[in-house]
Amino acid sequence: MIKKISAMQCGLFLFLSIISLKFLVFPSIFSQYAYRDLYFPVLIGLIIDLFFTIVVVNIIIKNPHLTFKELLTRAFGKAFAKIALMFLFVYFFVKGVVIVKETHNYFNETLFESINWFLFIIPLFFLMGFMMLKNFRAIGRSLQFLGPLMLLALLFTILIPLSEADFSNLLPMFENGASGIFKAVFFCSFTFGDYFVLFLFMGRINIKPNSKKTIMWYVVCADVLVFAFYVVFAGIFGNLGLNHSLALSEIIMHTMVSTSTGSINWINIMIWLFILFFEMGVMFLCSSNILTQVFKFKSRYVPMLITLSLLLLAVVYLYLSLIKTISIVTSFPFCIFTIVLQVLMPLACFVASKKLSGKNKVTLSQVYNTKVVKYQLTNISGTTTSKIFVSEKRFVKHFKTKTTKSAKTKKLNSSAKKLANKSEVQNA
Amino acid sequence: MLNILKKFKIIIIFSLITIGIIPFSLYKPAETEKVAVITSIGIDKNNEEIELSANVIVPNSGASGGSGGGGDGTVKTVSAKGNDITSAFSNLTLILGKMPGLSHCDSIVLNKNLFEENVTKYLDYFVRTNNLTSNATVIVAENKASEIIETSAAQKDLRAVSLSEVLTLSDEYSIASNSNVDSFYTNYFSAAGACVLPVLTAGESNKPSGQTKENSQNTSAQSSKTENLQNSEESNLQSSSTPKSGAGGGSEGGLNSSSSSGSNSSSSSGSDSSSGGSEPSTQSSQTQSESGSGAPQKIVKNEGKAVVVKNGKIVYDLPGVEVQGLNLISSTTKKGHIKIEDVTNDFFENATLNFEIFNKDVKTMGYFINGFPIFNFKFNLVLKLEEVSMNNFNIEAMKIAHNFVTGEIKEKINESVQKSISELINSSKKNKTDTFKVYDYFYKYHNTEWLNFIKSLEDKDDYLNYVTFTCDIKSQGKI
Numbered sequence: 001m002i003k004k005i006s007a008m009q010c011g012l013f014l015f016l017s018i019i020s021l022k023f024l025v026f027p028s029i030f031s032q033y034a035y036r037d038l039y040f041p042v043l044i045g046l047i048i049d050l051f052f053t054i055v056v057v058n059i060i061i062k063n064p065h066l067t068f069k070e071l072l073t074r075a076f077g078k079a080f081a082k083i084a085l086m087f088l089f090v091y092f093f094v095k096g097v098v099i100v101k102e103t104h105n106y107f108n109e110t111l112f113e114s115i116n117w118f119l120f121i122i123p124l125f126f127l128m129g130f131m132m133l134k135n136f137r138a139i140g141r142s143l144q145f146l147g148p149l150m151l152l153a154l155l156f157t158i159l160i161p162l163s164e165a166d167f168s169n170l171l172p173m174f175e176n177g178a179s180g181i182f183k184a185v186f187f188c189s190f191t192f193g194d195y196f197v198l199f200l201f202m203g204r205i206n207i208k209p210n211s212k213k214t215i216m217w218y219v220v221c222a223d224v225l226v227f228a229f230y231v232v233f234a235g236i237f238g239n240l241g242l243n244h245s246l247a248l249s250e251i252i253m254h255t256m257v258s259t260s261t262g263s264i265n266w267i268n269i270m271i272w273l274f275i276l277f278f279e280m281g282v283m284f285l286c287s288s289n290i291l292t293q294v295f296k297f298k299s300r301y302v303p304m305l306i307t308l309s310l311l312l313l314a315v316v317y318l319y320l321s322l323i324k325t326i327s328i329v330t331s332f333p334f335c336i337f338t339i340v341l342q343v344l345m346p347l348a349c350f351v352a353s354k355k356l357s358g359k360n361k362v363t364l365s366q367v368y369n370t371k372v373v374k375y376q377l378t379n380i381s382g383t384t385t386s387k388i389f390v391s392e393k394r395f396v397k398h399f400k401t402k403t404t405k406s407a408k409t410k411k412l413n414s415s416a417k418k419l420a421n422k423s424e425v426q427n428a
Numbered sequence: 429m430l431n432i433l434k435k436f437k438i439i440i441i442f443s444l445i446t447i448g449i450i451p452f453s454l455y456k457p458a459e460t461e462k463v464a465v466i467t468s469i470g471i472d473k474n475n476e477e478i479e480l481s482a483n484v485i486v487p488n489s490g491a492s493g494g495s496g497g498g499g500d501g502t503v504k505t506v507s508a509k510g511n512d513i514t515s516a517f518s519n520l521t522l523i524l525g526k527m528p529g530l531s532h533c534d535s536i537v538l539n540k541n542l543f544e545e546n547v548t549k550y551l552d553y554f555v556r557t558n559n560l561t562s563n564a565t566v567i568v569a570e571n572k573a574s575e576i577i578e579t580s581a582a583q584k585d586l587r588a589v590s591l592s593e594v595l596t597l598s599d600e601y602s603i604a605s606n607s608n609v610d611s612f613y614t615n616y617f618s619a620a621g622a623c624v625l626p627v628l629t630a631g632e633s634n635k636p637s638g639q640t641k642e643n644s645q646n647t648s649a650q651s652s653k654t655e656n657l658q659n660s661e662e663s664n665l666q667s668s669s670t671p672k673s674g675a676g677g678g679s680e681g682g683l684n685s686s687s688s689s690g691s692n693s694s695s696s697s698g699s700d701s702s703s704g705g706s707e708p709s710t711q712s713s714q715t716q717s718e719s720g721s722g723a724p725q726k727i728v729k730n731e732g733k734a735v736v737v738k739n740g741k742i743v744y745d746l747p748g749v750e751v752q753g754l755n756l757i758s759s760t761t762k763k764g765h766i767k768i769e770d771v772t773n774d775f776f777e778n779a780t781l782n783f784e785i786f787n788k789d790v791k792t793m794g795y796f797i798n799g800f801p802i803f804n805f806k807f808n809l810v811l812k813l814e815e816v817s818m819n820n821f822n823i824e825a826m827k828i829a830h831n832f833v834t835g836e837i838k839e840k841i842n843e844s845v846q847k848s849i850s851e852l853i854n855s856s857k858k859n860k861t862d863t864f865k866v867y868d869y870f871y872k873y874h875n876t877e878w879l880n881f882i883k884s885l886e887d888k889d890d891y892l893n894y895v896t897f898t899c900d901i902k903s904q905g906k907i
Contacts, residue, residue, distance in 0.1 A: 108558075109558045112459075113459055113462070113463045113527070113529055113531070114462075114527075116452070119449065119452055122445075122448075123445060123449070126441065126445055130438075168872050168873075171872035171873065171875075172871065172872055172875040237610070238614060239614075239617060240610065240613055240614060240617065243555060243556075243613075245558070246558075253563070
């Protein structure tokens with residue numbers, strides 16, 4: 001049985017995705033372009049993301065049983081679907097690498113005077129490998145547990161420095177013109193596109209009547225918290241935000257309150273470590289999941305090892321230099337790639353969904369094994385209950401091509417027949 | 429076998445990782461063996477060379493902290509020289525045999541002569557390094573920064589550690605435009621460009637125990653050498669624990685240790701050091717005077733001084749009455765003192781009254797009238813009568829549950845406040861130093877009008893002379 005995640009778990013994944021990358025290095029990057037108006041590009045980015053999130057969620061609800069690959073395959077063909085998936089892989093992988101490097105900096109600057117590279121990377125590899133072997137539901141359940149702590153850490157990070165924030169530092173608005181704001185949106189576009197995780201959950205969410213509301217609630221909460229953080233950051237540092245590379249730790253350490261909250265700050269740091277590890281894990285899990293979908297690996301170890309090997313190569317090449325990594329993801333060609341991807345992906349899904357609507361709508365039975373066995377059970381008291389048995393295996397049928405009876409199909413048909421016979425015997 | 433491995437794979441892998449990492453952890457030397465914990469830094473310049481002095485905490489498991497004085501405790505002062513801050517730190521590394529760790533550095537003391545050229549040249553290292561994780565306080569040394577660093581290390585109960593802690597605690601009692609690295613740079617890059625930094629000196633302590641009253645006289649005598657004699661006496665009355673601004677010097681009966689500054693927010697001048705006896709600072713000064721039998725010891729002195737810095741250079745030294753004015757204007761300074769003289773009414777006869785500012789609320793507002801900027805201060809003061817000095821007391825003057833802030837007293841209080849502020853305003857206008865951020869205010873809230881106004885001026889730096897300052901004071905007594 002395909003293990004589906006609940007709407008709450010999906011919302012939590014989105015929440016985690018939204019807060020990833022936005023709390024460490026990127027506030028200073030935003031500040032480089034927009035100075036004290038750095039919360040404007042963040043607001044613009046979040047609004048655009050929210051729009052696309054709504055689009056994708058609607059597509060999911062409309063096609064609850066179709067995965068991203070199936071949707072694109074049926075609409076545009078296998079090749080298109082695979083290319084799209086590979087682009088997604090690159091996106092998730094690079095995001096994961098950036099988070100790894102940010103975490104390394106966080107360890108180096110906040111927690112330790114200096115940290116041994118190997119002592120950092122080896123346990124991390126094991127942790128990432130372990131998380132990649134799990135499915136989304138397991139991680140989702142962990143996030144449900146971590147959720148209140150995440151919220152607490154975020155609130156602590158925003159509320160504690162609030163006393164030191166001078167919101168007159170936000171004035172005057174648009175001091176350096178609007179060009180800086182749009183430059184910030186462009187060059188920091190990689191921090192957005194958080195709805196991409198939804199593509200991995202397509203066809204894997206247990207859709208209920210209030211699922212959309214649940215998911216959107218988490219998205220809006222995350223957006224509000226992110227925006228509030230940037231406003232507080234601008235209030236505290238003003239134009240000098242570009243000098244503070246690790247916003248998460250510096251925003252608290254530069255406030256007077258930290259001297260008295262001391263130990264509480266450490267709790268906050270520990271929770272943030274968990275958040276960072278989960279962010280990394282989710283990104284690499286998405287990457288390995290995509291590899292499984294594209295190359296149809298039977299074992300989960302293979303995509304896990306491939307992803308870890310690529311991570312090792314990336315980390316060795318970049319030598320854990322955050323500056324080098326950031327310079328790549330904020331370079332002009334990469335930003336063009338990111339923006340095109342962020343627009344084309346939901347657009348492709350939308351067009352595919354439209355194409356598969358109406359007469360061409362893909363039904364549940366077309367996605368799952370067409371052999372459906374209905375059997376009845378009669379108990380001692382004489383009441384009868386009926387159940388529908390649906391084959392656990394699902395396979396994609398090309399929209400226009402004829403179905404070919406593979407060995408698997410034959411096997412399924414034979415097992416369904418046996419069951420049907422059994423039920424007839426029982427009825428008899 | 430394989431089945432067992434599969435069944436317990438997670439435990440096996442976890443055990444392997446733990447076993448692999450254990451040697452690294454067990455045999456890893458303590459961080460303090462690789463990193464020297466620096467608590468405060470002093471920067472001086474001799475000719476073209478920079479001298480860096482640092483207070484380093486030396487972990488000492490055996491000896492009790494601070495015993496014996498003179499830096500034999502757990503804090504030692506180390507100096508290194510270099511052509512610039514980076515090379516000085518490199519040399520410091522060689523001397524210490526460890527990497528300098530600035531995570532616990534909470535104060536940076538700068539020699540006054542560094543401000544002859546742009547001081548940001550010397551602060552730049554601290555802004556860019558990720559070693560300095562806290563927002564260190566910036567202090568100006570009247571003479572040598574190394575002297576202050578050495579003196580603070582020599583003082584008991586880890587004075588070096590709490591040097592900035594005391595300044596932080598005194599935030600409510602000082603001029604409290606935060607004199608830390610961040611705020612310095614915020615002011616530096618702002619349009620106003622000016623900020624106020626506290627000044628500390630290191631000098632000989634007063635005579636040993638039993639002579640604390642003489643100490644206060646000696647210290648007062650010492651401070652009389654400066655131009656700010658009257659101002660320091662006034663500032664003694666107002667806000668005694670203001671190491672940031674330097675106001676409130678002479679607290680604790682003249683024992684102007686930095687530690688005393690945190691403990692005497694409400695004491696008036698002339699009080700004995702024993703008056704704050706329960707405070708650790710007073711304990712330290714008492715212990716010093718006890719232990720230093722015969723030999724005067726050096727202590728860090730807060731003589732109520734501050735300097736106005738604009739674009740990284742000192743413009744002028746802020747006298748005590750102006751410091752009082754800044755204290756009054758500051759929205760973060762909650763306490764202070766106001767002294768009025770020659771009061772004669774039903775209760776007093778030629779009396780000198782000292783009021784404690786029990787609560788203060790200041791609102792600043794700027795607006796334009798006919799194209800000219802008006803900057804208004806609105807004070808709401810709650811005052812408590814703290815001390816009365818007159819020749820003939822009558823029983824009526826001993827009332828506690830009485831609001832004395834009425835009539836003539838109220839007028840005199842208002843005059844005193846206005847005088848302090850007007851001195852500050854006149855100084856600021858004369859020196860073109862915008863210490864109350866008039867430019868920033870109008871730039872933020874009346875951007876277009878203000879920029880048009882600035883454009884209309886011949887000398888754009890001289891805008892303060894065209895701003896009209898007004899003051900509304902509402903004072904009441906606290907019962």
